[in-house]
Amino acid sequence: MKKRLYLVVLFATVLQGCIRKSYNSIEVEAQPIDAKVVGNILEGPSVLNDSTRFVWGASVIKGDDDRYHMLYSTWECGDSVPAFSNSWVLHSKIAYAVSNYPDRDFKFQQIVLRGRALDGDTSAWDAQMVHNPHIKKFNGKYYLYYGGSKDPGVQPKGSKGETVNKRNRVQQNQCIGVIEFDSFDDLIAGNFKRADKPILTPRTRVKPDNIVNPSPEGTEPKPDNIIVVNPSVVQRPSDGKYLLYFKGNFYNPGWRGVHGVAISDNPAGPFVATDNFVFDIRNEDGTIASGEDPFVWYQPTQKKFYVVLKDFTGKITAGKPGLAILESQDGIKWKRAANSFFMKKQIILKSGDTIKVANLERPQLLINKNGDPQVLYSACSLGSVGRKTDGSTFNVQISLRNKNH
Numbered sequence: 001m002k003k004r005l006y007l008v009v010l011f012a013t014v015l016q017g018c019i020r021k022s023y024n025s026i027e028v029e030a031q032p033i034d035a036k037v038v039g040n041i042l043e044g045p046s047v048l049n050d051s052t053r054f055v056w057g058a059s060v061i062k063g064d065d066d067r068y069h070m071l072y073s074t075w076e077c078g079d080s081v082p083a084f085s086n087s088w089v090l091h092s093k094i095a096y097a098v099s100n101y102p103d104r105d106f107k108f109q110q111i112v113l114r115g116r117a118l119d120g121d122t123s124a125w126d127a128q129m130v131h132n133p134h135i136k137k138f139n140g141k142y143y144l145y146y147g148g149s150k151d152p153g154v155q156p157k158g159s160k161g162e163t164v165n166k167r168n169r170v171q172q173n174q175c176i177g178v179i180e181f182d183s184f185d186d187l188i189a190g191n192f193k194r195a196d197k198p199i200l201t202p203r204t205r206v207k208p209d210n211i212v213n214p215s216p217e218g219t220e221p222k223p224d225n226i227i228v229v230n231p232s233v234v235q236r237p238s239d240g241k242y243l244l245y246f247k248g249n250f251y252n253p254g255w256r257g258v259h260g261v262a263i264s265d266n267p268a269g270p271f272v273a274t275d276n277f278v279f280d281i282r283n284e285d286g287t288i289a290s291g292e293d294p295f296v297w298y299q300p301t302q303k304k305f306y307v308v309l310k311d312f313t314g315k316i317t318a319g320k321p322g323l324a325i326l327e328s329q330d331g332i333k334w335k336r337a338a339n340s341f342f343m344k345k346q347i348i349l350k351s352g353d354t355i356k357v358a359n360l361e362r363p364q365l366l367i368n369k370n371g372d373p374q375v376l377y378s379a380c381s382l383g384s385v386g387r388k389t390d391g392s393t394f395n396v397q398i399s400l401r402n403k404n405h
Contacts, residue, residue, distance in 0.1 A: 032350040033046035035347070039392075042396065048106045050108065053074045056131075056362060056395070068102045070096070073095075077388075089170050090128065090167060098184070126146075126175075128148075128170050129148060144178060147177075148175060176244070223273065228246040234331070237298060241263050241265060247292050258288050279291060279326055289312075290315075310360075323360065343360070345359075346360075363378050372402050376397070377396070379394075
């Protein structure tokens with residue numbers, strides 16, 4: 001009897017230790033994808049590309065129909081369109097694709113959102129472009145968050161923005177908006193609410209030079225400096241409020257991406273930005289390490305917030321550039337996870353080959369019912385993307401295995 005009791009206690013102790021270990025942090029392993037290299041691009045079931053358009057960041061949600069619905073950035077390519085680094089600012093649109101599977105076989109359906117100037121409204125805040133979609137569902141409704149902008153026009157002579165060209169005027173004017181709809185059939189039919197105003201705009205515009213509509217001299221820049229882009233929204237369980245994470249631009253003196261959080265009682269906003277810098281891992285000189293493209297979610301078992309974001313230099317992961325993961329108890333104060341390196345800049349193929357890529361960014365995740373990452377959707381390019389005109393960019397869908405389970 002004592003031996004049996006000892007074995008039961010030992011088993012319970014081991015099980016408790018395993019549970020504690022699995023709930024201590026999130027560490028994933030990328031699974032091989034069904035794709036192959038064709039020229040300067042990947043092609044296959046686990047890749048979404050389009051020979052007539054650039055394809056970039058994508059956000060996916062499982063619908064009430066048990067299918068997987070993808071919203072992604074796309075815009076025309078070719079000799080008549082500027083290279084990638086300029087064309088995304090001037091021409092980005094949001095397209096819709098759908099699949100029966102979370103990690104493959106997404107098929108383009110149609111463009112669902114574009115700059116309102118193409119529909120005759122040049123005065124709208126998102127007249128020029130729409131970009132970086134982020135799809136969520138709250139209280140039975142779908143919310144598509146996105147960045148948008150318009151050209152504020154040539155700036156007055158003698159101003160700090162006098163010599164800023166159209167591309168950079170549009171880039172410096174980015175805000176965050178949302179559309180609200182009941183079903184993807186409604187989205188396709190254009191039956192959605194599109195607000196006339198953004199849900200979040202920058203409070204400060206601090207930059208030494210070449211800045212449109214600068215703040216008064218001596219203004220202390222807030223996290224939402226010059227732009228607010230790359231939205232990621234999560235509902236906070238403790239009080240039901242909605243947290244909107246975003247990126248702003250700092251110059252001290254060189255550029256770096258910083259992040260902040262805005263709060264609302266309603267997923268449709270408006271959101272009020274706080275003064276908190278989030279994901280603020282520091283460099284040796286005390287400045288914030290540069291990152292962008294956050295995806296935030298709440299893990300209910302661990303009662304933690306997590307974020308995956310692009311690490312430009314490797315300073316966030318204390319390793320090499322790639323995708324980093326941080327954690328937080330309250331969604332405001334963040335620290336490195338037990339293993340802060342989420343994923344290398346590489347793709348593993350089912351053939352066994354490992355392909356190093358120049359770009360693996362704009363990470364968006366499909367989170368399962370347990371709060372664990374199931375699939376990564378990432379904007380990708382085999383070669384440097386900035387000067388591309390041929391549309392050889394794509395979105396890759398990578399299944400993930402939780403190494404702690």
